[in-house]
Amino acid sequence: MAIPHATSGEIVSLRPLGDAAAQARPYALVKTTEFEAMRLFLSAGKELKEHKVDGSITLQCLEGRVEFRFDGETRVMMPGDWLYLAGGVSHSLFAQENASLLLTIMLRSGSAIASD
Incomplete structure (x- = not known):
């Protein structure tokens, strides 16, 4: 059954x-034309292989410990x-412990909204 x-x-x-978290499966929280937000889960010792996406991303660690690797760092x-x-930067993840993360991917470039 898909999560709405x-x-x-x-x-x-x-x-x-x-x-x-060790048995949980990743799922999309929301996807619009501008962005996608997902909850990711990685079991201790597991790796999300090197990849890249066109848009900028943000990643927040909700629990556990992960190594975020990019540009040799x-x-x-x-x-x-x-x-x-x-966007366009190759990166990978390695879970030192069971981990859950909040990933946001920007799908469309746009101008920043100015605030006072």
């Missing part, structure tokens, strides 16, 4: 799953850590 996408204004729980992410990566 969130609707505008809907609250979605991203609370840690603890040990259940490795950054360790722990719960509460967040990063931005420009």
